[in-house]
Amino acid sequence: EVELVESGGGLVQPGGSLRLSCAVSGSTFSNYWMSWVRQAPGKGLEWVANIKQDGSEKYYVDSVKGRFSTSRDNANNLVYLEMNSLRVEDTAVYYCARVWIRTFDYWGQGIVVTVSS
Amino acid sequence: DIQMTQSPSSLSASVGDSVTITCRASQTIGTYLSWYQHKPGKAPKLLIYGASSLQSGVPSRFSGSGSGTDFTLTINCLQPDDFATYYCQQSYSTPWTFGQGTKVEVK
Numbered sequence A: 001e002v003e004l005v006e007s008g009g010g011l012v013q014p015g016g017s018l019r020l021s022c023a024v025s026g027s028t029f030s031n032y033w034m035s036w037v038r039q040a041p042g043k044g045l046e047w048v049a050n051i052k053q054d055g056s057e058k059y060y061v062d063s064v065k066g067r068f069s070t071s072r073d074n075a076n077n078l079v080y081l082e083m084n085s086l087r088v089e090d091t092a093v094y095y096c097a098r099v100w101i102r103t104f105d106y107w108g109q110g111i112v113v114t115v116s117s
Numbered sequence B: 001d002i003q004m005t006q007s008p009s010s011l012s013a014s015v016g017d018s019v020t021i022t023c024r025a026s027q028t029i030g031t032y033l034s035w036y037q038h039k040p041g042k043a044p045k046l047l048i049y050g051a052s053s054l055q056s057g058v059p060s061r062f063s064g065s066g067s068g069t070d071f072t073l074t075i076n077c078l079q080p081d082d083f084a085t086y087y088c089q090q091s092y093s094t095p096w097t098f099g100q101g102t103k104v105e106v107k
Helices: none
Strands: A003-007 A010-012 A018-025 A033-039 A045-051 A058-060 A068-073 A078-083 A092-100 A103-107 A111-115 B004-007 B010-013 B019-025 B033-038 B045-049 B062-067 B070-075 B085-090 B102-106
Touching (some): A003 A092, A003 A103, A018 A033, A018 A092, A033 A068, A033 A078, A045 A078, A045 B085, A078 A092, A103 B033, B004 B085, B019 B033, B019 B102, B070 B085
Parallel strands (some): A010 A111
Antiparallel strands (some): A033 A045, A045 A058, A068 A078, A092 A103, B004 B019, B062 B070
């Protein structure tokens, strides 16, 4: 059974930083692209970032470029989202998801990030 | 960026009904289209990928069709567990984008 578990969320002030982690089990982690998707309160789903199997390619939605960075540790089956210069509009539930043939086939339960003073 | 537009934004239905949700892309995306079911506090669940392929373990009452710019998700014989919000999503080009969602509510 594939399982994804996010951690590292919480309350942060505008301009602050957080690092989210996603631990993946039950899967050959290094075989898959991984993604981050978020859902702001009362809003729909928004794709945030993708990272290739070996970390050599990364893609981001425009609204987080230059502020967020994704990385991965294939030895420990972890993917990260480093979030800097956080804004109130980054407040959301953040999901990590496994990418399989360009679709999100497994998702974590999500972690809440609140940006507020 | 490719815009995905779903309709309707919400619908009311009864157990046993058939419902259809449509999704239109602002430019052609081939069949790089997925459908997800999302319930509050839960992880989204993949239902359909490649526009029409049923994900393993998903009941056969769910079906998807379409290609190019116009797609549909059909749920036949709606069950109590199907009341949720449904999203389409394109993966033809980055940024990958979702529709705004369709909430299926109890009539």
